[in-house]
Amino acid sequence: MGRRKNLEQEMEEANQRIVEAESAAIEAHVKVEEYEGICEQLTTLLKDKEDAIQRLQKDAKNAIKEKEAAIKERDEARERLKRGAPPGRRFTRYTIQELKAATNNFSEDAVIGEGCYGIVYKGQFHVTPVAIKLLKVNWFEGSSRFQREMDRLSSIKHPRLVMLMGACPDGGFIIYEYMPRGSLEDRLRCKDGTPPLPWFDRMRIAAEICEGLLFMHSIQPEPIVHHDLKPSNILLDNDLGSKISDFGLVRLVSDRSRLQNLTPESDVYRFGILILQLLVGEPTIEPMFKILIESVAAALADDDEEEFKYVLDEDGRWPLEQARQLAEIALECTAESGRVSLPQAMQNLERILDSAKLEPPPKQFLKVPEGFRCPISWNIMEKPYIAEDGHSYELEAIKAWLDQGHDTSPVTLAKLKHHNLVPNRSLRSVIEYWRNKTQFFNRG
Numbered sequence: 196m197g198r199r200k201n202l203e204q205e206m207e208e209a210n211q212r213i214v215e216a217e218s219a220a221i222e223a224h225v226k227v228e229e230y231e232g233i234c235e236q237l238t239t240l241l242k243d244k245e246d247a248i249q250r251l252q253k254d255a256k257n258a259i260k261e262k263e264a265a266i267k268e269r270d271e272a273r274e275r276l277k278r279g280a281p282p283g284r285r286f287t288r289y290t291i292q293e294l295k296a297a298t299n300n301f302s303e304d305a306v307i308g309e310g311c312y313g314i315v316y317k318g319q320f321h322v323t324p325v326a327i328k329l330l331k332v333n334w335f336e337g338s339s340r341f342q343r344e345m346d347r348l349s350s351i352k353h354p355r356l357v358m359l360m361g362a363c364p365d366g367g368f369i370i371y372e373y374m375p376r377g378s379l380e381d382r383l384r385c386k387d388g389t390p391p392l393p394w395f396d397r398m399r400i401a402a403e404i405c406e407g408l409l410f411m412h413s414i415q416p417e418p419i420v421h422h423d424l425k426p427s428n429i430l431l432d433n434d435l436g437s438k439i440s441d442f443g444l445v446r447l448v449s450d451r452s453r454l455q456n457l458t459p460e461s462d463v464y465r466f467g468i469l470i471l472q473l474l475v476g477e478p479t480i481e482p483m484f485k486i487l488i489e490s491v492a493a494a495l496a497d498d499d500e501e502e503f504k505y506v507l508d509e510d511g512r513w514p515l516e517q518a519r520q521l522a523e524i525a526l527e528c529t530a531e532s533g534r535v536s537l538p539q540a541m542q543n544l545e546r547i548l549d550s551a552k553l554e555p556p557p558k559q560f561l562k563v564p565e566g567f568r569c570p571i572s573w574n575i576m577e578k579p580y581i582a583e584d585g586h587s588y589e590l591e592a593i594k595a596w597l598d599q600g601h602d603t604s605p606v607t608l609a610k611l612k613h614h615n616l617v618p619n620r621s622l623r624s625v626i627e628y629w630r631n632k633t634q635f636f637n638r639g
Contacts, residue, residue: 351419428441569589
């Protein structure tokens, strides 16, 4: 009996240990599952961290590459300036190899235009887009004449002139800043489905081009006469700001006897034609100039509102009074006798801009366009003045910069050759016009 009792007791204890073991196993299993869940979460977090680190490393590498490319471009530009340039040379000299690299060996896909002066390619110097014009080589009398003109033109800077960045005398190439919105001719023809230019943009462009011509004609000792002003030679930036291209090239492509007949008055005539083309929305060719002048003049003389509306480009949505005043300026510029001067035409344009009344403007008036802010103070300019570097600044801001002893450009950091400041009347007029339209819209 005693042995049986002991055996039962041992079995009971064994069962108890089994129960305890099973309970411990269950607890261990639960903990294993918990640990597995924690491990899975940690693995996910670690993977996210590794992905984030990889993204940061990739971004850092791209930033380093961009920095290295910018430094390389800067160093190459400096090297070009040092590359055996004789005394007095102002333009940056590029090699054929550099231009081939920039245009993928002058690929047909890089061609963005072709005119009477030659073919234009879009190129890329690292991070800087450029326009590369190949002149027709039989149009200039050797490299010495070409280099003299490049020296002269590269020293001329104005917000309304396309900037000449350099040249390759060996091949007859000229490198300009790239204008992303194409030409005024493209926009008047609504190329590639672009929307029509509204009338207030057309009037602003007329004022900008007049400002550019005034500057060209004021250059001393020898004014620059364009002689071929037309919509295809007016280029547009991202905000539809306009600049004159191909200025000065007539001296390269013309014989000396023809150069003697070039006068600023011929540009006044061409400017009048340009205004008429903005009004009618058609980039007319030269044989049609007389017909264009006569048709607009006849519509004005009849004092018939419907007749005048008929000659206007309906896509421009011209208000009749402003269109009539602009047409009168155009006819004064194209008159065979008693032709108006450009300064007077500029005053008349500014007067029309100041008095213009419109419906509430589109969205473009709700944001501050590029070039309206002073590069120093970053405020919208009230009295924009042009410094030697070609950039416009608020008068008080640039004067304070110069009074502090700075002799470099606030934008390019290049040394300023002089501290003369020229009022940018066209920009001031456009800013005031934009302010008026913005205020009018906000009141609505």
